[in-house]
Structures are given as structure tokens and as C-alpha cells.
Amino acid sequence: MTTARKRIFLLGSTGSIGRQTLDVIASHPERFEAVGMTAGSDVASLIEQAQRFNCGVLGVGRQEAGDDLRASATAATVGVGLDAIGDLIEQTQPDLVVGAISGIAGLGPVLRSLSLGIDVALANKEPLVAAGELVTTAAARAGVRLLPIDSEISAVFQCLEGRPPEHLHHVILTASGGAFRDYPKEQLAQVTPAMALDHPTWNMGRKITVDSATLANKGFEVFELKWMFDLDFSQIEILVHHQSIIHSMVEFIDGSTLAQLSLPDMRFAIQYALTWPERLPTSYPRLNLADAGPLTFDTPDFDRFPSLRLAFDAGKAGRSYPVVLNAANERAVELFLDEKIGFTQIPEFVEHALEEHEPVDVKSLDVVMAVDAGARQAVSRMVPRR
Ligand code: NAD
Numbered sequence: 001m002t003t004a005r006k007r008i009f010l011l012g013s014t015g016s017i018g019r020q021t022l023d024v025i026a027s028h029p030e031r032f033e034a035v036g037m038t039a040g041s042d043v044a045s046l047i048e049q050a051q052r053f054n055c056g057v058l059g060v061g062r063q064e065a066g067d068d069l070r071a072s073a074t075a076a077t078v079g080v081g082l083d084a085i086g087d088l089i090e091q092t093q094p095d096l097v098v099g100a101i102s103g104i105a106g107l108g109p110v111l112r113s114l115s116l117g118i119d120v121a122l123a124n125k126e127p128l129v130a131a132g133e134l135v136t137t138a139a140a141r142a143g144v145r146l147l148p149i150d151s152e153i154s155a156v157f158q159c160l161e162g163r164p165p166e167h168l169h170h171v172i173l174t175a176s177g178g179a180f181r182d183y184p185k186e187q188l189a190q191v192t193p194a195m196a197l198d199h200p201t202w203n204m205g206r207k208i209t210v211d212s213a214t215l216a217n218k219g220f221e222v223f224e225l226k227w228m229f230d231l232d233f234s235q236i237e238i239l240v241h242h243q244s245i246i247h248s249m250v251e252f253i254d255g256s257t258l259a260q261l262s263l264p265d266m267r268f269a270i271q272y273a274l275t276w277p278e279r280l281p282t283s284y285p286r287l288n289l290a291d292a293g294p295l296t297f298d299t300p301d302f303d304r305f306p307s308l309r310l311a312f313d314a315g316k317a318g319r320s321y322p323v324v325l326n327a328a329n330e331r332a333v334e335l336f337l338d339e340k341i342g343f344t345q346i347p348e349f350v351e352h353a354l355e356e357h358e359p360v361d362v363k364s365l366d367v368v369m370a371v372d373a374g375a376r377q378a379v380s381r382m383v384p385r386r
């Protein structure tokens with residue numbers, strides 16, 4: 001018996017997760033097919049990928065890249081802008097959408113996919129931070145699945161599989177500790193973008209690499225866990241584990257703990273999201289624990305890394321606070337990468353934006369995007385004029 005190939009629409013194909021997803025697709029050509037691909041504005045890479053994967057449906061999120069795409073991809077069906085990307089998904093009717101856009105920009109296409117009744121494998125965490133309830137409600141309403149790609153969330157997914165929720169006691173979310181885990185507070189203020197972009201265990205896009213260094217990324221994963229598995233914030237504990245071998249753990253009510261391990265290579269988690277509930281072989285280097293050396297554990301430092309505390313605070317406050325947490329952070333990270341603000345100002349600016357915010361209920365994508373825009377402006381206004 002031959003199985004039909006899974007038709008995959010890839011949002012953010014030119015990014016770190018996008019390229020690794022294409023690696024996974026290429027490793028099982030008999031099982032997967034890329035039927036749509038989108039980028040932000042990197043048309044040259046998108047065209048190269050489209051040729052390699054024989055993909056005729058292409059989109060760019062940014063309007064300014066539209067002319068370039070139309071001129072370069074004359075044989076393809078093209079869409080320009082996030083709404084047009086949603087239209088491409090509707091026309092293509094894929095079996096699975098992979099959400100690998102960076103930032104809140106991915107929210108619209110993800111909601112659109114879910115409401116079209118299409119399963120989504122999600123790497124893009126910002127939509128779950130800012131609008132977790134909208135995303136999970138859209139999935140539940142359409143009766144479709146959200147499959148985690150983020151390695152920690154995939155670990156919990158794999159540990160929990162097939163077990164009733166009442167068996168769960170709590171989740172132990174592991175954190176590499178970021179590039180500056182041993183830096184004293186004073187030294188953190190001196191960190192440059194180049195230093196922050198050099199992550200010890202994972203090779204990722206720029207924004208998430210900075211988020212990993214501030215530990216904002218770990219705070220965002222708390223939201224992913226909350227929404228993906230319907231947890232309370234009090235059920236999520238963070239454990240620093242430098243080697244990124246244990247991707248997270250689950251402790252059950254009887255005191256037994258399960259962990260999921262692999263080398264730090266996102267392709268394991270990506271492939272599982274693509275094959276679930278099946279497993280297929282992989283040819284990537286495998287974990288050999290005797291070679292891996294000691295695995296170490298430590299508690300996180302909420303004082304040196306205030307982004308962690310801000311995430312829990314905004315999450316517990318709820319309403320539109322998480323939208324501000326995410327948007328203010330996105331803007332602050334941009335400002336840091338542009339060398340307009342220092343590393344330790346990232347959480348400071350986020351905290352100010354949260355303090356200034358007048359919360360509203362988050363009932364729609366429009367509300368999210370309006371609050372998001374306001375928070376970005378608030379952060380931009382905090383930058384000292386030179
Ligand atoms: P990246 O910056 O390498 O790639 C982002 C992709 O999104 C690119 O294809 C880019 O062209 C596209 N994009 C950016 N802005 C866009 C816009 N406005 N409209 C349309 N497309 C746009 O980022 P990444 O590291 O691949 O991360 C992607 C997402 O996955 C993020 O949300 C990140 O937090 C999450 N994630 C990444 C990793 C990792 O190892 N890289 C691990 C876990 C989760």
C-alpha cells in the first residue's frame with residue numbers, strides 16, 4: 001500500500017526553522033511535499049527553494065518585496081501580504097501548515113489556517129504568547145490540531161501523549177540559560193548584539209537568539225505550554241540545563257518523571273510534528289549519552305533575567321497584557337539589534353510598556369494588532385534622543 005504524500009504549506013520557509021523543515025521534507029520525499037512557501041522579503045532564497053522543491057505557490061509577507069516576487073516568479077501563483085498568504089493557503093488546501101514566521105506577523109496566517117480546518121505545526125511562538133486563547137479556540141472550533149515544533153513543547157507533548165490530564169502534576173521546562181547565564185548583572189549591561197547572537201547550543205533566527213539570551217524566550221515557552229496543554233502557570237517550573245539534551249520533563253501525580261532527550265537539533269522535533277502520530281527514521285547525528293558528558297541542572301535567576309518574571313506576571317494578569325509583553329519585546333529587541341538601546345534595557349522597556357498599559361479584552365485579531373501597534377509605539381517613545 002502506498003500512502004499519499006502529506007501536502008505541506010510552509011510559512012517562513014527562508015528562516016532557520018523553515019530551512020530545517022525543508023531538510024526534513026527532502027529526507028522523506030515519498031512522504032512529504034512542499035505545496036506552498038512564503039518568506040518575509042527574501043525573494044532570492046524563496047525562488048531558489050521553490051525551484052529545488054518544485055513548488056508553484058509562493059508568497060511574501062512584506063509589500064515592498066511584492067514587485068520583486070512577481071517579476072522573479074512568473075510561472076508561480078503568488079501572493080503579497082499576510083492576507084494574500086492566507087488566500088494562498090485557502091486555494092492550496094494543504095494537509096498541514098507549518099508556522100515558522102518569526103513574531104506576531106505569523107498570527108493572521110495561523111488563525112486563517114486553523115479556521116480553514118487545517119492542522120498547524122507551530123514553531124512560531126509569539127501568536128501563542130499574545131493570543132493563545134484566540135489560537136486554541138480557533139483550533140478547537142474547527143476540530144483541528146496544533147502540533148508543537150518548539151523542542152521543549154514537543155518534549156512535553158511526547159511525554160504526555162496518551163495520558164489523561166489528571167495524571168499530570170507539573171511540567172519541568174528546561175532552559176539552556178542563554179549565552180550569558182554566568183554573567184554578573186553589571187556585565188549584562190555591556191552585552192553587544194554580536195555577543196547576544198552567538199548562542200551556545202542552538203543556531204536560530206536573530207530575534208529568538210536575543211530572546212534566548214534575555215530568557216524572554218523561556219518566558220514565551222511558558223505561554224506555549226499553558227495554551228497547548230491547558231495548564232495553569234503554577235504548573236510550570238523552569239530548570240536550567242546547560243547542555244540542551246533534556247528538552248523538558250513531565251512529573252506525574254505519583255511522583256514519576258518522564259523526560260525527552262535528543263541532541264539539540266530542531267529537525268527531530270520538526271519531523272515529529274510532520275509525522276505525528278507516526279515516527280519515521282532520521283539520519284541526523286544521534287545522542288550518545290556516554291559521549292555527551294555530564295548533564296547539569298540549576299535554578300533560574302529571576303533577578304538577573306527579569307524577562308522571566310515579566311512573562312509570568314503578564315501571563316497571570318492576562319487580558320491584553322501578554323500582547324504588550326510580546327509586542328514591546330519585539331520592538332525592544334529590534335532597537336537592541338540596531339544598537340539604539342542596551343541589552344538590559346530590553347526588559348526595562350517591556351516592563352514600562354506593561355506598567356503604562358490600559359488592558360482590554362482580546363476578542364479578535366484586530367484587537368491584538370491594535371494593542372500590538374500601541375505597545376511598539378510606546379517602546380519607540382522610550383528611546384532617549386541623542
Ligand atoms: P528566522 O528569523 O530565521 O525566520 C523567520 C521567517 O519568517 C523567515 O522566513 C522570514 O522571511 C519570515 N518572516 C519574517 N517576517 C515576516 C513577515 N512580516 N511576513 C511574512 N514572513 C515573515 O526565525 P526562526 O529562528 O526560524 O524562528 C521562527 C519562529 O520559530 C519564531 O517564532 C521562533 O520563536 C520559533 N522557534 C524557532 C526555533 C529555532 O531553532 N530557530 C526554535 C523554536 C521556536
Ligand code: MG
Binds near residue numbers: 150151152153221
Ligand atoms: Mg525552545
